[in-house]
Amino acid sequence: MKKILFFTPAALYYAFIFYLSSRSHDIKVDIIFFDKVIHIVEFALLGLLLSFGYFMSLKSAPLVKAVLTICSGILLGGLDEFHQYFIPRRSVEFFDVIADAIGILIGLLLYYYFSRSMKGRIFAEKLSKSWP
Numbered sequence: 598m599k600k601i602l603f604f605t606p607a608a609l610y611y612a613f614i615f616y617l618s619s620r621s622h623d624i625k626v627d628i629i630f631f632d633k634v635i636h637i638v639e640f641a642l643l644g645l646l647l648s649f650g651y652f653m654s655l656k657s658a659p660l661v662k663a664v665l666t667i668c669s670g671i672l673l674g675g676l677d678e679f680h681q682y683f684i685p686r687r688s689v690e691f692f693d694v695i696a697d698a699i700g701i702l703i704g705l706l707l708y709y710y711f712s713r714s715m716k717g718r719i720f721a722e723k724l725s726k727s728w729p
Contacts, residue, residue, distance in 0.1 A: 644704020670701030
């Protein structure tokens with residue numbers, strides 16, 4: 598049960614992404630690649646949250662946790678794009694999945710950076726000890 602709780606933030610955030618992608622919208626921004634930047638930012642946060650879930654719940658090697666983060670993040674990005682196929686006025690773009698994957702990698706790197714800092718290690722130790 599404790600391990601599942603570490604994935605709760607990622608699950609809730611992905612549900613929010615899914616909700617937003619379920620909505621048809623006609624927002625036009627004249628900045629080149631603006632939509633890709635949005636994908637990178639939103640999936641960087643998802644990558645950070647998935648990393649938190651995997652690194653806090655699994656006792657595997659860090660490389661295994663990183664690969665799981667990347668694979669599950671890309672899978673979720675692909676599912677989000679597939680889901681948009683069925684939404685009116687939404688489109689499916691392969692480069693959105695690429696932007697999602699870049700965001701997941703950035704989130705993983707951010708998690709790695711923060712977990713290596715002294716404050717990050719202290720936080721992780723306190724959190725893992727305080728859970729039943």
